[in-house]
Amino acid sequence: MKNDIDLRQLKLRYGIVGRDEALDEALHTAVQVARTDLSVLIQGESGVGKEVIPRIIHDFSLRKNKRYIAINCGSIPEGTIDSELFGHEKGAFTSAIGEHEGYFGAADGGTLFLDEVGELPLSTQARLLRVLETGEYIRVGSNEPRHTNARIVAATNVDIPHAIREGRFREDLYYRLCTINIQMPPLRQRHGDAVLLFKKFALDTAAKYNIPEPIRLTPEAEEVVNRYKWPGNIRQLLNITEQLNILSQERTITPQLLAKYGIVPNSDETGIAPLKPKTAGTEHRDYENEIKWLASAVMELRKEVSELSALVHSPHDTTNLSPAPLNQVAPQTTTLAPPNHTIHPASPSAVRPIEDEIQTPEEIVEEDENLNLFEMEKRNILKALQRAHYRRKAAAEDLGISERTLYRKIKDYGIEE
Numbered sequence: 001m002k003n004d005i006d007l008r009q010l011k012l013r014y015g016i017v018g019r020d021e022a023l024d025e026a027l028h029t030a031v032q033v034a035r036t037d038l039s040v041l042i043q044g045e046s047g048v049g050k051e052v053i054p055r056i057i058h059d060f061s062l063r064k065n066k067r068y069i070a071i072n073c074g075s076i077p078e079g080t081i082d083s084e085l086f087g088h089e090k091g092a093f094t095s096a097i098g099e100h101e102g103y104f105g106a107a108d109g110g111t112l113f114l115d116e117v118g119e120l121p122l123s124t125q126a127r128l129l130r131v132l133e134t135g136e137y138i139r140v141g142s143n144e145p146r147h148t149n150a151r152i153v154a155a156t157n158v159d160i161p162h163a164i165r166e167g168r169f170r171e172d173l174y175y176r177l178c179t180i181n182i183q184m185p186p187l188r189q190r191h192g193d194a195v196l197l198f199k200k201f202a203l204d205t206a207a208k209y210n211i212p213e214p215i216r217l218t219p220e221a222e223e224v225v226n227r228y229k230w231p232g233n234i235r236q237l238l239n240i241t242e243q244l245n246i247l248s249q250e251r252t253i254t255p256q257l258l259a260k261y262g263i264v265p266n267s268d269e270t271g272i273a274p275l276k277p278k279t280a281g282t283e284h285r286d287y288e289n290e291i292k293w294l295a296s297a298v299m300e301l302r303k304e305v306s307e308l309s310a311l312v313h314s315p316h317d318t319t320n321l322s323p324a325p326l327n328q329v330a331p332q333t334t335t336l337a338p339p340n341h342t343i344h345p346a347s348p349s350a351v352r353p354i355e356d357e358i359q360t361p362e363e364i365v366e367e368d369e370n371l372n373l374f375e376m377e378k379r380n381i382l383k384a385l386q387r388a389h390y391r392r393k394a395a396a397e398d399l400g401i402s403e404r405t406l407y408r409k410i411k412d413y414g415i416e417e
């Protein structure tokens with residue numbers, strides 16, 4: 001399989017671009033181990049392209065016609081992760097109105113990809129170790145062991161040996177998970193691949209946004225792209241290429257233009273704001289930071305809100321209570337609200353002619369305040385991600401929240417990285 005022709009076909013099939021030897025080695029190993037049931041751990045920095053590997057393993061395995069389930073362990077709240085993974089019985093906890101199968105049950109016979117496995121709480125790690133060793137697991141609220149034949153593939157961008165030393169990851173689980181270890185190389189070590197990827201992304205983005213003339217690099221700019229350190233790896237390169245393709249008037253990209261985006265040779269730090277000191281990382285501390293930030297955001301909004309309040313409180317002009325101003329607010333803000341927040345932004349069809357259904361000024365003000373908060377938070381997250389060159393860990397530290405919370409918010413707000 002390690003001959004060039006097969007690897008070339010594999011890359012074509014999965015849209016993988018690059019000629020680097022370490023990348024080829026990783027792809028080769030993925031195909032080789034696919035037909036075994038050995039558990040695989042994929043390691044590599046954030047944004048290197050780890051997520052394609054478990055898909056290849058599944059597609060080349062005898063399980064390919066069974067389910068492939070990919071879950072991000074970092075985005076599931078600690079309180080529900082055991083029941084999400086292992087299922088629960090009816091009545092196991094207050095909101096457990098019915099029984100739940102869980103991912104290990106659902107992936108029986110197929111492949112379960114545990115992304116960001118380094119984020120699993122220690123108690124869940126113990127349960128996972130048991131499944132890996134015996135194939136058995138117990139639903140939350142049950143005593144009865146169940147059996148699963150799910151093949152486990154895991155990925156992490158966390159330095160697991162370091163996490164073991166800090167007591168955040170079980171050593172026995174680490175050795176059990178990485179029966180097969182696949183290491184994805186960082187982009188800075190993949191000589192020449194950054195330019196190939198830039199060209200691919202320039203074409204892809206042009207097609208996506210109907211841009212008639214895709215950007216191209218001068219030979220000097222190619223040199224810069226190859227020598228820049230790309231701390232956010234392929235994710236960062238994709239993002240920069242997309243920004244340049246959409247925003248640049250100049251279609252020929254020079255080193256000077258790249259420098260405006262912080263892309264200068266041999267650098268990996270330009271444009272990154274200094275990070276706040278590491279916190280203990282507990283959820284409690286996390287919420288404290290979040291509350292502090294929200295409180296300051298509320299203060300900043302006071303002025304805006306009181307202006308709007310003055311407008312809708314105008315005593316003689318009842319037309320101010322009509323839905324019109326609300327409808328002006330709604331269109332650009334409706335998509336910003338996370339799905340689990342109970343906000344009811346107005347849409348053109350939400351016009352309410354009956355007087356007692358008209359929102360009170362307080363309700364309108366409150367709604368506007370909420371919407372602005374969400375918008376501000378989303379912007380804040382986007383800025384932090386950009387500052388951190390799309391390294392989620394660094395962005396989370398910058399924001400003073402845990403990676404878990406950041407994952408959840410990226411999902412909730414539908415932020416595309």
Ligand SMILES: Nc1ncnc2c1ncn2[C@@H]1O[C@H](COP(=O)(O)OP(=O)(O)OP(=O)(O)O)[C@@H](O)[C@H]1O
Binds near residue numbers: 015018048234
């Ligand atoms: N060889 C490649 N060719 C084209 N696109 C790629 C390649 N590798 C990765 N990508 C793209 O780069 C982005 C980042 O890849 P991916 O999500 O797999 O990173 P990751 O290693 O899982 O990062 P993290 O640890 O932060 O989750 C994705 O948009 C992916 O589609």
Ligand SMILES: [Mg+2]
Binds near residue numbers: 115
């Ligand atoms: Mg990933």
